[in-house]
Structures are given as structure tokens and as C-alpha cells.
Amino acid sequence: MPARSPAQNLLDKADKKANSSTGWFSSSSTKFEEAGDLYQQAANAFKLENSFREAGDAFAREAECREKCKEMNEAANAWWNAAKAYKRGYPDLAIQALTQTITHLTHGGRFRQAADREKEIAQIYWHEINDLRKACESLERAGDWYSQEDATATANACFKEAADLHAEIEEYPQAIARYEQVANHSLTSALTKYSVKEYWLRSCLCALAMKDVVTAKRSITKYSSQDTTFTSTRECKFVNVLMEAAEAGDQEMFTGAVVEYDKITNLDNWKTAILLKIKRGIVQDEPDIL
Known part of the structure; x- marks a missing residue:
């Protein structure tokens, strides 16, 4: 043995x-x-x-x-x-x-510590178990608790990650709502205002992934009214060309816009994946077969 x-x-x-029994003199x-x-x-x-x-x-x-x-x-x-x-x-x-x-x-x-642990759960669901929906739920719960404790930056980081994951599992309306929530928070501070154009770009890409150019156009109008400098950004111009390509059913024009954008701003994995989805959804006009 x-x-x-x-x-x-x-x-x-x-x-x-x-498992011992308690004696006369001990509790x-x-x-x-x-x-x-x-x-x-x-x-x-x-x-x-x-x-x-x-x-x-x-x-x-x-x-x-x-x-x-x-x-x-x-x-x-x-x-x-x-x-x-x-x-x-x-x-x-x-x-x-x-x-x-x-x-x-x-x-x-102790909600701040609870949020930290909930974020750990999200990471396990995301990276170990690959259950992205459960990871979203945990990130959003953690974000809510961080918000209650005035840890706004940490809360927004959780909501932004949740938005990315919602988009990955094609829950685009939920993703758009979260990106807009984070953008609205970011507009309130000079330190975070610069990042708003990134969230709005992601939101518009989600609309295009749903093949909903109308929503994307409405979003551009809304965002431009919230921050008048948005229309002059590369992000806004990029979305405008993508919308034009989608409406025209022009995959070549779409690819050209993506290549041009990527030359100056490297596309991350998330954007690359969603742009591929959008491109596949662009139906090219088939020539009439006589």
C-alpha cells in the first residue's frame, strides 16, 4: 500500500x-x-x-x-x-x-469585489468553455455592479467586451445597444471622448451585418448630431463607402474600401470577421441569362 x-x-x-462529536466543554x-x-x-x-x-x-x-x-x-x-x-x-x-x-x-x-469575481467567470466561459452567451451575461452583470460602485471605466470595458461578443454570436441589436451605451458614457468626459468614433463604427458595422443599411444611415445621422466632428472622421467616411457598396451590390468597391482603411488603421480580428460577414451578404447583380 x-x-x-x-x-x-x-x-x-x-x-x-x-465529523467528531462535540465534547462537554467545546462548542x-x-x-x-x-x-x-x-x-x-x-x-x-x-x-x-x-x-x-x-x-x-x-x-x-x-x-x-x-x-x-x-x-x-x-x-x-x-x-x-x-x-x-x-x-x-x-x-x-x-x-x-x-x-x-x-x-x-x-x-x-461588497459589490466591487463581486464584480471582479463575476468578470473572472466571464473569462472562463469565454476562453475555457467557449460559451459566449454565458460570458456576455457575466460581463453585463459585472458591468452593472461596477457602475453601482462608480467604477465607470471598468464598467464600460465590460459592456464593450459584451458588445463584441454579442456581435460575434450575431446578436446585433444587443451589440448596437451596448456600443451606444458605452459611447454615451464616453462622450461625457474629455479623456474618453476620443474613443467614441470606434464604438460608433462597430455599431454601424453591426447594422450592415444585419443587411440593414437604413439603420446604419439613421445611426450615422444620430451620431453626427451627438458629436459634429464625427462626420469628418475616417470611421464615418469608411462606413459611408461601405453603405454605398452594399446598396450597389458592389463587392469590389467594398473590398477596395476595406483595403484602403486597413492601410492606415490595422483591422483587428473582430472587424475582419464582421467585414467578411457583411461582404458575403452583399448580393451582386447577376447578369441575365438569355
Whole structure:
């Protein structure tokens, strides 16, 4: 029989303590405090052994002990430690642990920290599980909490990422609404006003991806009334040419405009992908076959 590791021995001690009967002179809360400490030690020992699933499980057991002692801050921290261990290969368990952390943080009115953890959930859905819709939901929830805590820049970054993902899964109306929300916030500050043209460009590209030139034109008119300098920007001129090409069913004109724009402003992956979608949607006039 192989020797048990130090971490396993600590886990056995923690289990024994947690399941022990309470004596005359000690309370159950003392028992769970001591068991919680042992589970924490076991979890850290498992981390040293690179046994991350076991470390996460031990931190989760610690969290449950802290909850039984009504030590809610410590419980939130233990769940977060569990999530960090589970992130090493167990994304679903990491999300469950982060969700427990968030429950404690929101009950304690710590919405800024809850938003940070919700953003972590979004990243896992996005990059590990590839569930972009769930990632959107988490980003928007985090954005709302950051807004409540007056962390406007961080909130806007979340809403902008959510908008990008909405567009990626072809939820264009939701994407447009979020881009406009971020743009409206950005207009209120001299520091962020420069970025508005980027959000408006993305919004117009979403309208064109829906093959809705009418909405794109209305958007250009609306944005130009919000900021009169917009009409002279490269972004606005670019959209105008794309609309013209879409209306004319002219893929060559469309490609030419994209190549010209890319020479000065490198297209990122998001724009490249949506421009390809728009181009495929431009129906060229077929010659009549006699």
C-alpha cells in the first residue's frame, strides 16, 4: 500500500475533526473552526503537490466549515481559493466556487469585489468553455455592479467586451445597444471622448451585418448630431463607402474600401470577421441569362 502524502494526512485529520462529536466543554463552532484550519492546510499542501483538483476540494470543505461558524468573509475567501485551484483544469468547478464567493460578497454589500469575481467567470466561459452567451451575461452583470460602485471605466470595458461578443454570436441589436451605451458614457468626459468614433463604427458595422443599411444611415445621422466632428472622421467616411457598396451590390468597391482603411488603421480580428460577414451578404447583380 503506497504511503499517504502529507496533504492526504492533513485531509484525514480535517475530516476526523469535522465529523467528531462535540465534547462537554467545546462548542460545535470551535470544532468547525479547527476543521476549517486543517482543510486550509491540506489544500495548501495539495497545491505544493500540484494536485489542484484535491486542493480545490479541500478549500471548498474549508469554506463549508467557515459557513457553519458564520465566518462569512473567511468563507468567501475560501471559495475564491477553491476557484483559483480549480482554474488549473476544472473550469466548471471554478465557476461553481466563484458563484459561491459572489453570493457571500453580495450579501455583505461588497459589490466591487463581486464584480471582479463575476468578470473572472466571464473569462472562463469565454476562453475555457467557449460559451459566449454565458460570458456576455457575466460581463453585463459585472458591468452593472461596477457602475453601482462608480467604477465607470471598468464598467464600460465590460459592456464593450459584451458588445463584441454579442456581435460575434450575431446578436446585433444587443451589440448596437451596448456600443451606444458605452459611447454615451464616453462622450461625457474629455479623456474618453476620443474613443467614441470606434464604438460608433462597430455599431454601424453591426447594422450592415444585419443587411440593414437604413439603420446604419439613421445611426450615422444620430451620431453626427451627438458629436459634429464625427462626420469628418475616417470611421464615418469608411462606413459611408461601405453603405454605398452594399446598396450597389458592389463587392469590389467594398473590398477596395476595406483595403484602403486597413492601410492606415490595422483591422483587428473582430472587424475582419464582421467585414467578411457583411461582404458575403452583399448580393451582386447577376447578369441575365438569355
